[in-house]
Amino acid sequence: MLALRAVGKSFLGVRVLDGVDLDVAPGEVHAVVGENGAGKSTLMKIISGGYAPDEGSVVFAGETRTFRGPREARRAGIGIIHQEFTLLPDRTVAENVYLGHEPVRRGLVDRREMLARTSALLASMGAGPMPVDAPVGRLGIAQRQVVEIAKALALDARLLIMDEPTAALADHEVELLYALVRRLRDQGIGLLYVSHRLAEVFDLSERITVLKDGRRVTTVRTAQTTTDELVRHMVGRDLSGYYPGRAAPADVGPVLLTVRGGGNRKLHDVDLRLRAGEVVGVGGLQGSGRSALARALFGVAPFTTGQVDLDGKPVRVVSPRAAMRAGIAYVSEDRKGEGIVARQSVLDNALLAGRAIGGSWSGRSARTARMRDLLGAVDVRSAGVDQEIRFLSGGNQQKVVLARWLALGPRVMLFDEPTRGIDVGATSAIHDVVRRLARDGAAVLMISSDLPELLGMSDRIVVMREGRIAGELPAGASEADVVALAVGAVT
């Protein structure tokens, strides 16, 4: 149905795509994977009419097509579901679905027809009940995504491109999306599925195409490959073991941080102990209090009840600054909003926390020199430390944020989704940093929605549910154990 032949594209003389071939058959889920910067989004934009290719051809439904814009591609039957939604929050579900091609009767929008058609369309998708007459702004993220897909289908899309569709979804919503994807596939729609999460790709796709540096490395049948092989193709090297080794019992030191009866608006009766040398994973559904726990420990939204001890002495962590002074550091899940200072340089970003704490004039140049070394040690790839950080990939931005904290030598390090939306190579580098921190004697707390990561990295796992700690699992627990605790299937 879709065939790309030797597609190439350059921006300002930089080749971002080079001779890429890609086929999608009707009723097939074809996954496209690759590190950030591999050319995935450019390729999707070419297919969906966002860019014109410099070389090669796009054949859709038997015709060679050159779309003059996304609108033309949509009309031809190619729908794209972006990471960011394009819905108008104040219009109703039906109005969004039929935006720009509303059913018309005697020159006026036929509202009743529009509502009926929307309901029928949603029903055919098996999407479950949805208020078609309610503003989209009142829907949850998962439902909005369904509307977004319905919008594409209302234009008779025969090829649907999904760009990281699960990035914004909670775990149980992902299952709903899976069901929807399979249903669309069974209806004969071709799907191009772009994702960082290899587990999803294996669950859903028939074939997988790996892109690297703008070229197609390979296209394989999903049934005939493995995660390790795929990762090797993506990074061009072996990520031996994939996760760094766990702490040996002898490496685990004394208890550094203790929380007893900790509570605030989102947390209740939290008891927690973090030991030096140990990585404690935190699992749970979104909204279960995982992030609230890290933010309470860092003083962003402090505990209002209970007691926190550091080295056996009570501490009052009333602000991030107080937490830092106590030796606690925190990497937020919201890298863009709370991590980086987008328009400052790599070096300024890395030095931010050190500067906030202050230091003597004489120590300044030494501190800067140390930071340059540190940025090199965590392998930040940039055009130099003076480059503005917003031009770096997500993974490199995250490494800069890590360097910011490593320079302070934290004793307790809190990570909230440290590798979300980050490519495989950088993820592995971040895992190494997390483990090295523990080996150097820090107590590490790591929140992750990525179960393989949570299981692979943690020395033990604390699972949260409804603002409480639902239970604790040892290293070697299974995904099923975590999920069971998270949803309350066991207590």
Next chain:
Amino acid sequence: MTTGDTLLRRLPRVRAGGLLPILVILGVLLILVAIRQPGFLAPGSLMSFLGRSAPIILLAAGQYFVIVSGEFDLSVGSLVTAQVVIAARLIDGEPDRTWPVVALVIVSSAFVGLVNGVITTWLRVPSFITTLGMLLILVGAVYFWSDGSPKGELSEQFRRFGRRAFEDVPVFGRVPYALLVVLVLALLAIVLMRSDFGRTLVAVGDSPRAAELSGVRVARTRTIAFVLSGVAAGVAAILLGGYSGVSFQAGSGLEFSAITAVVLGGVALGGGRGAVLGAMLGALTLELLFALMNFSGVSGTVRPAVQGAIILLAVAVSAARSPSD
């Protein structure tokens, strides 16, 4: 979109917030002035021009600290007026009172900045409103205090900062005291912006959340910016009082001149981008533009309109050129 590139985006790619654009504009204006009024570039008259521009350059630097941290200071113009009128009444022509009053002007200006900062950060009143309120309070208070017309006069010792110069200096001809004052303070401002405080200030303007979560005391940092703006207004008041004398119009409209200069210098409204040197060069460029208009016979009454147009144009250009990320 294929046609996402607008005309403005195709301009040569210079580093956002960099000094190149303002240097180019300044250069073009210098050439135009040289064509229309060659005598203007003679050392003597050029030095006088720089001395005359000193107050607005200082105000632009002060305004820069506040704007780059993500706030506004609309109170500086009326602060200048208030300080000039108060200084005249307190000195009342007595040379002995010069230094105490100079000290008082600077300390009380810093205090006004402190009040602006505290109200904005701790009481969470938007700075636009805080400093607008401060503007009205200062104007009203100074009218009330002086019964509607300025009383007293400044001493000659006070006025020399604004109008005297070292005469017969080799090469330069004359070097106004005001020029030396502004050079020293400009250097301090540049050093300050390279310090930990300066870099942190810019971070606060770009992403207060990220700054706070890295241990930056955001409220305190912004308050210091307001204090610096106040101090700059105090020094500007001393220079302006000396140069143009005592009147209720001494500082009127200067807050907008300062904001125009800052924006012209490539500093983003809303904070987080731009250099203090750019802001000061922006002030110089603005003054040069008005000098050029003067030579060309354009009435000075059009100044506010020109400033308004510059603000709109500069902000539109920077908005069009920054990616919508």
